[in-house]
Amino acid sequence: MADVKKLYIKTYGCQMNVYDSERMAEAMGGAGYVTTENAAEADMILLNTCHIREKAAEKVYSELGRFRALKDEKPDLKIGVAGCVAQAEGQEIMRRQPLVDLVVGPQSYHRLPQMEARVQTGEKALATDFPLDDKFDTLRQRPKAKRGPTAFLTVQEGCDKFCAFCVVPYTRGAEVSRPAARVLEEARDLVERGVREITLLGQNVNAYHGAGEGGDWSLARLIWALNDIDGLERIRFTTSHPNDMDDDLIAAHGECAKLMPYLHLPVQSGSDKILKRMNRSHTAESYLRLIERIRAARPDILMSGDFIVGFPEETEEDFQATMDLIEAVNYGYAFSFKYSTRPGTPAAERPQVAEDVKSERLHRLQALITRQQRAAQDAMVGRTVGVLFEKPGRMAGQMVGKSDHLHAVHVTSGDVAAGDLRQVEIVESASNSLAGRLLQG
Ligand code: 5AD
Ligand code: SF4
Numbered sequence: 001m002a003d004v005k006k007l008y009i010k011t012y013g014c015q016m017n018v019y020d021s022e023r024m025a026e027a028m029g030g031a032g033y034v035t036t037e038n039a040a041e042a043d044m045i046l047l048n049t050c051h052i053r054e055k056a057a058e059k060v061y062s063e064l065g066r067f068r069a070l071k072d073e074k075p076d077l078k079i080g081v082a083g084c085v086a087q088a089e090g091q092e093i094m095r096r097q098p099l100v101d102l103v104v105g106p107q108s109y110h111r112l113p114q115m116e117a118r119v120q121t122g123e124k125a126l127a128t129d130f131p132l133d134d135k136f137d138t139l140r141q142r143p144k145a146k147r148g149p150t151a152f153l154t155v156q157e158g159c160d161k162f163c164a165f166c167v168v169p170y171t172r173g174a175e176v177s178r179p180a181a182r183v184l185e186e187a188r189d190l191v192e193r194g195v196r197e198i199t200l201l202g203q204n205v206n207a208y209h210g211a212g213e214g215g216d217w218s219l220a221r222l223i224w225a226l227n228d229i230d231g232l233e234r235i236r237f238t239t240s241h242p243n244d245m246d247d248d249l250i251a252a253h254g255e256c257a258k259l260m261p262y263l264h265l266p267v268q269s270g271s272d273k274i275l276k277r278m279n280r281s282h283t284a285e286s287y288l289r290l291i292e293r294i295r296a297a298r299p300d301i302l303m304s305g306d307f308i309v310g311f312p313e314e315t316e317e318d319f320q321a322t323m324d325l326i327e328a329v330n331y332g333y334a335f336s337f338k339y340s341t342r343p344g345t346p347a348a349e350r351p352q353v354a355e356d357v358k359s360e361r362l363h364r365l366q367a368l369i370t371r372q373q374r375a376a377q378d379a380m381v382g383r384t385v386g387v388l389f390e391k392p393g394r395m396a397g398q399m400v401g402k403s404d405h406l407h408a409v410h411v412t413s414g415d416v417a418a419g420d421l422r423q424v425e426i427v428e429s430a431s432n433s434l435a436g437r438l439l440q441g
Pocket of ligand 1 (some may be wrong): 166
């Protein structure tokens with residue numbers, strides 16, 4: 001009898017890729033593979049790549065080069081590249097790096113088992129097209145394996161926004177939403193397997209418009225339907241575009257009990273000139289007004305965002321407008337990046353800001369965000385919040401989990417298990433986490 005084969009997946013980038021890697025592992029489970037954390041014992045290595053960062057493709061090539069020794073030792077080892085770099089580079093990857101047996105784009109993961117069979121015969125396999133046969137259908141989990149308390153669930157992929165800096169519309173393709181019934185079915189299945197919190201994922205998740213009963217469903221409608229699933233305690237979603245925050249979704253933040261008070265709503269810049277050049281189709285003012293409406297619906301919501309500094313032709317004044325916007329919003333969390341060129345995107349052709357200027361702006365922006373983040377965390381001291389416990393902490397007897405506002409919280413008590421959702425009084429704020437005291441019940 002053949003041994004079980006081992007699959008090593010290395011995941012780069014966003015939660016979408018983490019989710020996709022899990023689905024790939026499940027699909028390959030059907031082809032007799034179990035996953036391993038150790039590349040050296042793998043029969044197949046898959047790099048699930050991300051194209052957002054600078055020189056992403058070059059980094060993939062150098063990572064692949066490092067597998068040469070493994071392949072020399074074990075000629076049957078198969079190497080595959082998945083994710084957005086696979087989509088963007090396609091066949092070029094195999095041409096530049098002959099070690100690679102398989103290249104698979106995000107829309108084609110359901111084909112992995114067939115591709116695996118093909119590469120076992122010594123052939124190469126490539127699938128990087130964009131058709132939308134519902135890849136999730138064939139990737140659905142077979143065995144009812146137990147899951148941890150939190151899970152991601154992809155509801156939407158791709159993006160039609162074409163921000164001038166971004167590769168997503170090219171690598172992930174046009175915006176496509178999964179049918180509501182499929183999402184609900186997957187959510188129920190996750191809950192049966194122990195999941196209590198679901199984060200709905202999509203590059204532009206609030207543009208969700210999946211087919212459902214009575215016509216297309218909005219994200220708000222989907223969230224309300226998820227809210228009715230017994231055993232599911234918490235709902236989150238990421239990442240959203242300001243222009244797709246409709247009234248129902250804003251209202252849901254105030255009315256839907258399971259929707260958590262945390263919203264990631266990237267603005268990218270606070271300068272209207274830059275926003276226009278980014279093709280963002282909102283202004284700093286319209287974004288601020290939107291946040292006011294969201295806060296009117298849910299006053300304690302924690303806002304998070306993404307920022308790009310040093311976008312082509314960004315002046316000190318433009319940057320200052322971003323700093324002003326951050327001051328006005330008061331974020332609980334933020335991701336910030338120096339602009340980096342993506343070949344093929346419009347911004348790549350524009351006059352670039354010097355690297356040292358970008359670094360210096362990023363530094364100032366991050367200092368401001370860190371202060372706000374810390375203040376938001378400190379403000380939790382004395383409050384009682386829900387915490388979904390996930391795992392033991394580093395200290396003996398400690399359990400850690402996430403608060404409703406997505407802060408890491410730890411308690412020291414023997415009386416709580418992973419998967420428990422408990423009320424916790426926050427007693428202390430440390431650099432990256434909160435300490436709490438379990439309340440009875
Ligand atoms: N340069 C820097 N940051 C970028 N992002 C996307 N493309 C680029 C780029 N070319 C950032 C945006 C986006 C996040 C996921 O990554 O802020 O919201
Ligand atoms: Fe990229 Fe987001 Fe803009 Fe879409 S909305 S193009 S994913 S930054």
